[in-house]
Amino acid sequence: MRLLRDSGALSRSDLARRSGLAKATVGTIIGQLQQAGAVAEGTAEASGRGRPSTPVALTGHTLAGLGIEVNVDYVATTAIDLAGRRLSFEERIINRPQMADVVRLVREEVARLEAEGITLLGLTVAVPGLIDRVRGVVVEAPNLGWTDVDLARSLREELDGRIAVAVDNDANCAARAESLHGVAAGVNDFVYLTGTVGLGAGIVHGGEVLRGSHGLAGEVGHQRLGDDSHHCACGRRGCWEAVVGLRALEHATQVPVSAGEDPVSYAERLAEIPGTYRALAGIGASLGRGVAQLAATLDPAMIVLGGSFVPIGEALVPAVEEALAASFTGRGCSVALSTLGLHAASVGAAVDALDDVYAGRRTLVA
């Protein structure tokens, strides 16, 4: 299935050759996947010699993964089918959502999708905070006010264990999405920066999310890069996210923004405000300073600015590029804006929800 996801349609012979499995085994597996509705046959094509080969492709538009992003003032859900097509995206404005909100939303989304005849193969929740992925617990999410929230267990109980549940960090999920479906497709080493109220990094190294020894790699938002005048939700002062995050931008420009509003109109409103230029220049410089440090440590090929950085990217990207150019090693690192914007984390969570299926760790066939 991973071969089909990454290569599109392949004949059974190609699948056997590339997987190293016997052709008969491939035939059996494809037969089972056809029965499960995961793959379909295309039109036979003459290959020039021998009998025409019939390509097999992932279809499975009734088989999907559900991704949920919990953030400070919204919860977003994305369903993606087995072939990687987006089936649905929804965003609800909820201020500082609590676990009960997430459980209720999951209940509604699962019911809605199942009523449409969709079978959910997995569900991943992306949360801005420290996640114990093994236990599915949100250890600490300062901007949500969550501490030791056993989210996976509550969701499993709600769903009677019918659907596999995982919890991951939002930046890691967004980086997965950019890696598969976004601006960093094909880039092996890059760093994604969430730009919402919080600031986290999803680090992709050699094509995989770098997790570190406790799964906490990329928690760069609470590095001290500013002075004591910047108060952070974590209780510290001078944290990077308190200097360059959405609250800092709102404070500096006096323009309130909520994620539910059209980000383009937000950018337009910002452009009309006196003092905006200066505020953005300051935020761009602080953003560039931290990005240059990340680039020095990780030597990524690309930095992707996501979330609310996207609509004001025109103002930020030159400042970040300048900081990289002035640094000791950052000249080879490009700066890109996310093409998935505020959807990235929920898209990546949906991708994550299907991972075990592609990897063969979760079976489609009873």
Add this chain to the structure above:
Amino acid sequence: MRLLRDSGALSRSDLARRSGLAKATVGTIIGQLQQAGAVAEGTAEASGRGRPSTPVALTGHTLAGLGIEVNVDYVATTAIDLAGRRLSFEERIINRPQMADVVRLVREEVARLEAEGITLLGLTVAVPGLIDRVRGVVVEAPNLGWTDVDLARSLREELDGRIAVAVDNDANCAARAESLHGVAAGVNDFVYLTGTVGLGAGIVHGGEVLRGSHGLAGEVGHQRLGDDSHHCACGRRGCWEAVVGLRALEHATQVPVSAGEDPVSYAERLAEIPGTYRALAGIGASLGRGVAQLAATLDPAMIVLGGSFVPIGEALVPAVEEALAASFTGRGCSVALSTLGLHAASVGAAVDALDDVYAGRRTLVA
């Protein structure tokens, strides 16, 4: 050979089982390695059933890798044999060595070792700077004053191509050494910090050195963590290495140090100087600040302080631990002092010089 290095003595049956190779193939390979002097048979042991098995172990004390560390005021060489035993260590005090010094030293060391009947299987030079490992070129080493130095080519010419030559960053080599022979043995995710005139990080992630997209990962010494009063050899101001490196320590304490002197006596002299405590506290705080940022990004299990940090470690470690404890994610990261001290980079370079042999990319048998 890698199996024998990592597991010690193994029987031919064990080798076949663990490598997945046929027993006959293993027999042929072991025969060839015996002829090359790389392995030797131990005493047969009865295994309880079947005939007694004869363990095979790496010996090869006449087969070695040569590691050379070039630093600001010394060049160190270490030879390690195939079984991982150190055959020799030598340090020469040379102020700001140039490429001709390195070539001359290599010529002498190779001649000396070959006169002792040792066959050199590879040679790696560790340099504090930006290295293009593919071409073997030192792109920039500010503290040595080197720019675009084609070190590998000069050494290959000197040696008539008889010995494989590589060039790597000193922090990456030191991290390899700590990982195999030092305080971080068995730790999968850690960061080694060189503490000499320069400051670089060797990042080990999942047991491998993290290199980044251009091989420049870990170049953290030129992050801006200080103010304009700190002038750096790279031409910038406020670089981390200008704040916490050896020159900053000398400047703050007025105690000159050269690498040739006994580091313990240096620590003793430091302890007698008024104002040393304050200077060390300041350096410890700045070191802790940068370490906390690295920990936030990478979530390592351990930070290893190396080089000249070791003799003053008693003063630095508590400050670094404090910074980690106060940070958002650093509480799970321990702080250790290198047990290899100033030898780490040359030991790691010698380990690197043997890598292709263990991996089977370079053959011992004509």
